[in-house]
Amino acid sequence: MLLTTAAAAAALMLLQQAPAEGVDWDAEFGVETKERDPVTGELPVDPYEQSNANAGATPYDSARLVRDFGGRDGIVRIAARTVELSEADPRIAAIFAAHDMVRLKRTLGEQFCYLIGAGCDYSGRDMRTAHAEMGVTKADMNALVENLQAAMCEADVPFAAQNRLLAKLAPMSGQVVER
Numbered sequence: 001m002l003l004t005t006a007a008a009a010a011a012l013m014l015l016q017q018a019p020a021e022g023v024d025w026d027a028e029f030g031v032e033t034k035e036r037d038p039v040t041g042e043l044p045v046d047p048y049e050q051s052n053a054n055a056g057a058t059p060y061d062s063a064r065l066v067r068d069f070g071g072r073d074g075i076v077r078i079a080a081r082t083v084e085l086s087e088a089d090p091r092i093a094a095i096f097a098a099h100d101m102v103r104l105k106r107t108l109g110e111q112f113c114y115l116i117g118a119g120c121d122y123s124g125r126d127m128r129t130a131h132a133e134m135g136v137t138k139a140d141m142n143a144l145v146e147n148l149q150a151a152m153c154e155a156d157v158p159f160a161a162q163n164r165l166l167a168k169l170a171p172m173s174g175q176v177v178e179r
């Protein structure tokens with residue numbers, strides 16, 4: 001019995017040490033490897049129809065609001081900062097770690113810029129598709145909103161203007177939150 005166990009262990013060790021060279025393990029296990037675009041640095045996503053309707057709401061039309069957010073540059077910075085704060089937030093960091101933050105910073109910036117009415121088009125996916133099977137909870141949603149509020153406060157956006165963006169985003173929570 002002891003001998004059989006020893007023989008089995010020896011066989012296992014041999015197997016474990018078998019050279020893996022020449023074997024494409026990703027292909028072997030059906031793992032899809034995605035490569036970043038050399039120009040944009042983004043990972044590819046499944047094809048979808050691009051439309052501003054994917055942004056989830058209609059835009060404001062107020063030069064004052066755009067000014068309050070520091071123009072297009074200010075808006076894009078606030079979106080990127082919201083992502084940065086979320087990546088560093090232990091409550092939700094794990095959700096972000098598994099995704100393409102280069103793309104998210106760009107598309108979230110476009111979405112905010114479009115909704116605030118600063119003249120951008122939104123080229124990302126709709127909210128339901130973008131967050132499908134992510135398992136986002138109500139608590140995760142609150143954490144993200146807190147990070148957005150922190151980013152807007154850092155940028156000295158007046159509270160009334162902050163609330164106007166939040167009012168556009170709030171109804172989208174039904175398409176994002178899954179449990």
Ligand code: HEM
Binds near residue numbers: 125
């Ligand atoms: C109303 C609230 C939210 C809005 C407006 C929003 C907006 C967006 C936008 C515009 C995208 C990019 C879609 C694309 O690139 O095609 C996206 C993706 C993403 N969102 Fe949200 N989001 C919201 C809530 C959340 C929450 C609560 C979390 C997690 C705590 C989250 C995590 C993510 C992640 C990880 C991605 C990347 C998905 C991927 O690359 O596949 N989002 N979101």
